[in-house]
Amino acid sequence: MANNRSTNHCIKQTALVTALLLELTGLQAATINVDGTTCTFADAVVAANNNVATGGCSAGSGDNTIELTSPVINVSAQATIKSNITINGNGNNGFE
DSSP, X not given: OHXXXXXXXXXXXHHHHHHHHHHHHSOOOEEEEXXXXXXXXXXXXXXXXXXXXXXXXXXXXXXXXXXXXXSEEOOOSOOOOOSOEEEEOTTOOEEO
């Protein structure tokens, strides 16, 4: 019986450690701020799609939010969205 308790205890510890590691390594959403100069809209989409810093944009992670922070954002560069991305215009109506 003691052996069974020991096995159950080990299984519970393993499950707890596994859950903790999944939580720590799980992809958490990232916010990528597009200022139109350092971080362009196209670079932000690439960073979000690939979860890697691109141009002057921070790396994406999981489902991302792209925040348009400049009054005028150039979105003429081709950028194909291949992941879950939310784009917040923040009242921005000055697209080029």
